[in-house]
Amino acid sequence: MPQLPALSSEDLRSYHSQIRQRYDAFAKRGLKLNLTRGKPSAAQLDLSNELLSLPGTGDFMSGNIDCRNYGELAGLPELRALMATVFGVTADRLIVGENASLSIMHDCVAFSMLKGNCDSERPWSKESRIAFLCPVPGYDRHFSICQEFGIEMIPVPLTGNGPDMDVVEKLVAGDPQIKGIWCVPKYSNPSGTVYSNETIGRLAKMKTAARDFRIFWDNAYAVHHLTPERIEIANIDAACASHGNPNRTFIFGSTSKVTFAGAGIGVFASSKDNVGWYVKRIEKRTIGGDKLNQLRHLRLLKNADGVAALMDRHREILAPKFESVLTTFTEHLGNAGVASWTAPKGGYFISLDVMDGCAKQVVKLAKEAGVELTPAGATHPLGNDPQDRTIRIAPSFPELAEVTQAAEGVAICVLLAATEKLLAK
Numbered sequence: 001m002p003q004l005p006a007l008s009s010e011d012l013r014s015y016h017s018q019i020r021q022r023y024d025a026f027a028k029r030g031l032k033l034n035l036t037r038g039k040p041s042a043a044q045l046d047l048s049n050e051l052l053s054l055p056g057t058g059d060f061m062s063g064n065i066d067c068r069n070y071g072e073l074a075g076l077p078e079l080r081a082l083m084a085t086v087f088g089v090t091a092d093r094l095i096v097g098e099n100a101s102l103s104i105m106h107d108c109v110a111f112s113m114l115k116g117n118c119d120s121e122r123p124w125s126k127e128s129r130i131a132f133l134c135p136v137p138g139y140d141r142h143f144s145i146c147q148e149f150g151i152e153m154i155p156v157p158l159t160g161n162g163p164d165m166d167v168v169e170k171l172v173a174g175d176p177q178i179k180g181i182w183c184v185p186k187y188s189n190p191s192g193t194v195y196s197n198e199t200i201g202r203l204a205k206m207k208t209a210a211r212d213f214r215i216f217w218d219n220a221y222a223v224h225h226l227t228p229e230r231i232e233i234a235n236i237d238a239a240c241a242s243h244g245n246p247n248r249t250f251i252f253g254s255t256s257k258v259t260f261a262g263a264g265i266g267v268f269a270s271s272k273d274n275v276g277w278y279v280k281r282i283e284k285r286t287i288g289g290d291k292l293n294q295l296r297h298l299r300l301l302k303n304a305d306g307v308a309a310l311m312d313r314h315r316e317i318l319a320p321k322f323e324s325v326l327t328t329f330t331e332h333l334g335n336a337g338v339a340s341w342t343a344p345k346g347g348y349f350i351s352l353d354v355m356d357g358c359a360k361q362v363v364k365l366a367k368e369a370g371v372e373l374t375p376a377g378a379t380h381p382l383g384n385d386p387q388d389r390t391i392r393i394a395p396s397f398p399e400l401a402e403v404t405q406a407a408e409g410v411a412i413c414v415l416l417a418a419t420e421k422l423l424a425k
């Protein structure tokens with residue numbers, strides 16, 4: 001594989017005709033492959049099929065709580081205790097209720113806009129302007145929530161250790177209208193970044209001009225390891241409390257990629273004041289969550305060891321797919337000097353950086369050759385990746401053989417787009 005940027009124009013032209021032929025041959029195979037959304041595969045969902053017959057006729061009590069009836073707005077205490085061990089807080093400060101976590105994140109923003117949070121002087125909607133810091137590359141649905149509510153998004157570079165904290169500290173200290181930051185602290189979407197303990201300490205400690213500033217700590221991949229190493233990160237809740245900022249963090253999580261996506265358990269955890277604030281809001285819109293779903297999750301998962309054992313089985317299915325993408329990229333793009341990619345130790349995504357100005361073209365070429373990718377730009381606020389460089393690869397859903405084919409197709413498109421770009425220069 002030649003270093004493409006180092007080739008003479010003559011060699012580049014000859015390489016271009018070769019790669020064009022490979023592209024045409026790939027497209028001719030008429031494949032229909034999809035690497036877009038990070039959905040669990042059917043084989044992964046099958047791991048939790050027991051849920052379909054749980055809790056079973058006659059099993060509806062959790063302690064003295066009748067799960068068939070209204071009540072227990074904060075969720076079943078036994079399940080809260082189990083989830084508290086996973087998310088590193090005490091059970092009295094963790095709520096289960098919704099079917100997933102995105103709706104809880106949305107509600108926390110919407111409630112803050114309408115009412116302010118428990119440290120706000122006024123509803124955020126009454127402020128002249130509200131801004132959130134958005135580490136990039138990041139999760140498009142976080143950005144969509146901001147867009148929905150007219151919240152300005154300020155991109156912050158994500159380093160290998162989390163957001164660039166020099167930038168974050170400076171911005172939050174100087175601007176009282178910055179009210180939040182989105183964080184996916186473990187196995188970030190899409191880069192797989194794991195926040196370092198130092199980053200977490202600085203987030204907990206930093207001075208914020210806004211009293212009601214919140215870290216939206218979306219720990220979606222808390223237990224989603226791709227290697228035998230079960231990486232642990234510092235406890236943000238404890239760190240914030242120890243620095244005198246107990247209300248700083250809203251923690252979110254779910255079992256969407258543990259059991260059933262969209263038919264799982266959503267988690268909200270925070271300080272006593274924040275949980276009180278959240279409960280006061282939700283008690284107006286529900287008399288209680290789906291406790292039968294909570295009970296069936298309790299019966300299936302049992303305890304933290306049960307969660308870990310199930311996640312090991314997910315890893316057995318997922319890890320070879322990630323491995324296959326990484327091996328294919330190395331084989332086809334390894335020395336070409338036109339792409340780099342992450343090798344995550346957990347989560348659902350690989351972040352692929354192509355030559356500047358080529359991401360949109362790669363996605364277009366891939367689509368025309370039968371490989372659907374997440375739109376270029378989705379990793380940045382308002383779909384605007386200023387360098388047109390980052391593409392999110394989601395290998396979880398297709399079968400392994402399809403993942404390998406799709407990765408090869410993507411690699412060919414990366415080479416073709418880069419060659420065309422270099423020739424245009």
Ligand code: PLP
Pocket residue numbers: 038100101102103139184189218220253254255256261262266
């Ligand atoms: N947060 C992140 C970072 C995600 O990647 C995803 C799904 O891809 C979600 C949240 C969605 O979670 P849930 O199904 O709990 O709403």
